[in-house]
Amino acid sequence: MTGELPTDSDSAKSAVADRRAHPRSKRDQIVAAAIQVFLENGYKATSMNRVADQAGVIKATIYSHFKDKEQLFTAIIEELTIKKIDLNYEDLEPLMLLSPDVFIDQVSNKFSVLMDDPEYLKLFRVMVGESERFPELASIYVKTVILRGMDLATAYFDRHPELNIEDSAAMAHICAGSFVSLMTWQQILGGKKLRTLERERVTKALKTLICGGAKNRGKEHLS
Amino acid sequence: MTGELPTDSDSAKSAVADRRAHPRSKRDQIVAAAIQVFLENGYKATSMNRVADQAGVIKATIYSHFKDKEQLFTAIIEELTIKKIDLNYEDLEPLMLLSPDVFIDQVSNKFSVLMDDPEYLKLFRVMVGESERFPELASIYVKTVILRGMDLATAYFDRHPELNIEDSAAMAHICAGSFVSLMTWQQILGGKKLRTLERERVTKALKTLICGGAKNRGKEHLS
DNA sequence: CTGCTATCATACCAACCGGTATGGATACTA
DNA sequence: TAGTATCCATACCGGTTGGTATGATAGCAG
Numbered sequence: 398m399t400g401e402l403p404t405d406s407d408s409a410k411s412a413v414a415d416r417r418a419h420p421r422s423k424r425d426q427i428v429a430a431a432i433q434v435f436l437e438n439g440y441k442a443t444s445m446n447r448v449a450d451q452a453g454v455i456k457a458t459i460y461s462h463f464k465d466k467e468q469l470f471t472a473i474i475e476e477l478t479i480k481k482i483d484l485n486y487e488d489l490e491p492l493m494l495l496s497p498d499v500f501i502d503q504v505s506n507k508f509s510v511l512m513d514d515p516e517y518l519k520l521f522r523v524m525v526g527e528s529e530r531f532p533e534l535a536s537i538y539v540k541t542v543i544l545r546g547m548d549l550a551t552a553y554f555d556r557h558p559e560l561n562i563e564d565s566a567a568m569a570h571i572c573a574g575s576f577v578s579l580m581t582w583q584q585i586l587g588g589k590k591l592r593t594l595e596r597e598r599v600t601k602a603l604k605t606l607i608c609g610g611a612k613n614r615g616k617e618h619l620s
Numbered sequence: 621m622t623g624e625l626p627t628d629s630d631s632a633k634s635a636v637a638d639r640r641a642h643p644r645s646k647r648d649q650i651v652a653a654a655i656q657v658f659l660e661n662g663y664k665a666t667s668m669n670r671v672a673d674q675a676g677v678i679k680a681t682i683y684s685h686f687k688d689k690e691q692l693f694t695a696i697i698e699e700l701t702i703k704k705i706d707l708n709y710e711d712l713e714p715l716m717l718l719s720p721d722v723f724i725d726q727v728s729n730k731f732s733v734l735m736d737d738p739e740y741l742k743l744f745r746v747m748v749g750e751s752e753r754f755p756e757l758a759s760i761y762v763k764t765v766i767l768r769g770m771d772l773a774t775a776y777f778d779r780h781p782e783l784n785i786e787d788s789a790a791m792a793h794i795c796a797g798s799f800v801s802l803m804t805w806q807q808i809l810g811g812k813k814l815r816t817l818e819r820e821r822v823t824k825a826l827k828t829l830i831c832g833g834a835k836n837r838g839k840e841h842l843s
Numbered sequence: 844c845t846g847c848t849a850t851c852a853t854a855c856c857a858a859c860c861g862g863t864a865t866g867g868a869t870a871c872t873a
Numbered sequence: 874t875a876g877t878a879t880c881c882a883t884a885c886c887g888g889t890t891g892g893t894a895t896g897a898t899a900g901c902a903g
Contacts, residue, residue: 423880439749442664445861455881457863466861519752526662526749528809539811567825570817574801575794581804586751588762594793602790606829646850668891678851680893689891 424462426452431473436519440470440527474534477520482541492549493556497608500553501572505600508576512584512596522585546573560607568607575599647685649675654696659742663693663750697757700743705764715772716779720831723776724795728823731799735807735819745808769796783830791830798822 430452435443445466449456463469492503511517528535550569554562562568579599583589653675657666668689672679686692715726734740751758773792777785785791802822805811 437752439662439664441662442753444859446859455883456861458880460862461879522748522752525745525804525808529660529745530665532810535809536811536814539805539809539814543805543809543811544815563828564821564825566817567821568829570802570822571794571798571825571829575797577804578797578801579793581748581800582762582766585748586758586762586766587755588759588766591759591762592767594789598787598790599793602785602787602794605786606791606794667889669889678853679891680852681850683892684849 423454423458426454427459427462427469428473428476430454431469432477432516435470435473436477436516436523439523440466440530443470471531471534474520474523474531475537477516478534478538478541481517481520482545493553497557497560498604501600501604501607504550504572505576505596505603508580509596512576512580518580518584521580543573562607572603572607575603646675646677646681649677650682650685650692651696651699653677654692655700655739658693658696659700659739659746662746663689663753666693694754694757697743697746697754698760700739701757701761701764704740704743705768716776720780720783721827724823724827724830727773727795728799728819728826731803732819735799735803741803741807744803766796785830795826795830798826 427448431448434448434451437443443466445456445459448469449459452459459469463472492500495503524535524538547566547569550572551566554560554565554568576596576599579594579596583594650671654671657671657674660666666689668679668682671692672682675682682692686695715723718726747758747761770789770792773795774789777783777788777791799819799822802817802819806817
C-alpha cells in the first residue's frame, strides 16, 4: 500500500533525521507499536495516544495510515495471525511419513514453541477476549491456526490405518486440544504457579494412548 | 429469590416506593446488573453508568456498597466462579464407582451443560481476557474450576488400575482439556460456524482410547 | 415526633477518549 | 529554487470515564 522505495542515499543529518533514518517506514513503526500495546491491553483499554507514544510518532500520523482504531486493530491482528502461522506450517507435509510416536513428539514440540512465546500467548488471550466484539477476526484465527493444525493431524491419522482410529478428526482434536488447553490453564490463566503439569507428561500419555492400544481398538464391545 | 416478607400493610404509596418494595436488597440488584454488563463487555469496556442504569439504581448507590469499579468486578467474578461451580461439583463423589465408559459419559455431560450455558461461556471469555490484569481472579478460577475437575478425574483413574494408566493426572488433563478446548474453539471463537465437531464424537473417541486399549498398555516398548 | 440510614435526582469534577485542524519543519523531486 | 508530500508539535473538539458532592425524600427505630 505505502511506498517501498527505500531511502538509500541518505545519511543522518539532524537528530530528528537520525531517528527517521533506520526504521523501514512509519507504517511499520506504527504496526510494531500497535502490536505491543494491543496485545498487552486488549482493544478497549488501548489508547491511540499510547500507541503513538510507543511508536515515537504523532497521533495524526497513525490516522494517515489507518482510518480507525478499529481498522488498526483489525490490521495488526490479521497480520499477526497470518504471519505467525504461515511461518509455522509451511514444511510440515513430510511429517506424514513419520511413525506415530515421532509425529506426536513433533506436534508437541510445535506447541512448545507457541507456549513459550509470550507474543503468541498474548495473541491468544486477546483473541478469546475480543472474540465477541470482533467475530470476523476470531474466524480468521480459527481458519488460519486451529483448522489448519487439525487438518494436518486428521490427514496423518487418515493415512495411518494401522492405528485403528475410527474418527480421525475427533482424534486430531484430542491431540491438539490437549496442548491448547494445557497452554490455557497453565500459562494464560497462570495455573502453573498453583500446580505444574509438564507438557512432556501430556505428550507421553498421548503417545501411550494412541500407540499402545492400537491393536485392541475396534475389536470388542461396540458401545 | 426476591424477598419473601410480603408487603402486607402497605399499598403502593408512590411510584418510587413501589419499586423499592420487593427486591431483596440494593446490593443484590447491583450485583446482578454488574454480572450482566461485565460478562458482556469485559472490564474496561464496562461503564459504571451502564451498570447503574441496568440495576435501576443511582451511581452513588453502587459506590456506597463497593469501593471501586475494580472491587465490584472482583466481587462479582469471585461470587460467580464459586457459585457456579459449587453447584456443579457437590454430588460427584459416587462417580468413582462407575465403569469407565459411563464415567466419561458423565464428564461429557457435565461439560455439555457448561458449553450450552451462555453465562458460563462469557465468564470463561472474560476470565481469559482479563487474566493478565486480574491474576488473582484467574487463580481463583483455576483453583475452583479447573483443578477441582482435574482432581476428580485423577482420583477416578487412580482407583481404576485395570485401565493401565501410567500418569493419571496427565490422563485427567487430556479428558478435561479435550472438552475445554472444544468449547473454546467451537463456541467462544465461533468455530462451529466454520466446522462443526460434535461433543459426542470427542466423547466416543475418548472412550475408545481409554477403554479400548487398556490391556495392551504398558506391555510393549518403554519409550 | 425525632433522628438515622439508605436511596433518590442532579449536577459536577478532572482526566482521558477517539479523532481533527493548523501551521511549521524536513526531505525528496524536478 | 520551487514544489510536493510527509511528519512534527500543539492545541483543540465533543463525548465519556470513574468518582464525588449536595440536598431532597422516604422508611424505620426510638
